[in-house]
Amino acid sequence: MPEKSTELVEGLILKPATNGRRTYSVAAKRALVQLCERPGVSVAGMAMAHGINANLLRRWMAQYSTTQTVAGDKAPERSGAALLPVKTTRPTPARPAVNSDAFIEITFMGATIRVRGAVDSQVLGVVLDCLAQRV
DSSP: OOOOOOOOOTTOEEEEOTTSOEEEOHHHHHHHHHHHTSTTOOHHHHHHHHTSOHHHHHHHHHHHOSOBOTTSOBOOOOOSOOOOOOOOOOOOOOOOOOOTTOEEEEEETTEEEEEESOOOHHHHHHHHHHHHHHO
């Protein structure tokens, strides 16, 4: 597989400091950003070739990008597909048909407790909590 040649920007680093921080040329930063805006160019590859962090190069791209709209805002990349708003609704749970003959009967300590009608888990929980307090 043939190797891709990477075009390098000369004079990027103006002054390397002893503490590890470097000063970069504004003109070289702009030239590097223009190289990265070409189709098919890897920003990470360009950053590695120039010995800088890819996040730093992306920050420069946001700062020195030549693709701007009339209002001065950076133009977002569009894929051609438009996003549409989506609304979600929750279906209301169907209530079981109430059977007038339905009941729950609990025999506890010689007493019988009968709960008539539709008994859901919340009503049953209240009844059991009351029983637990009597023990």
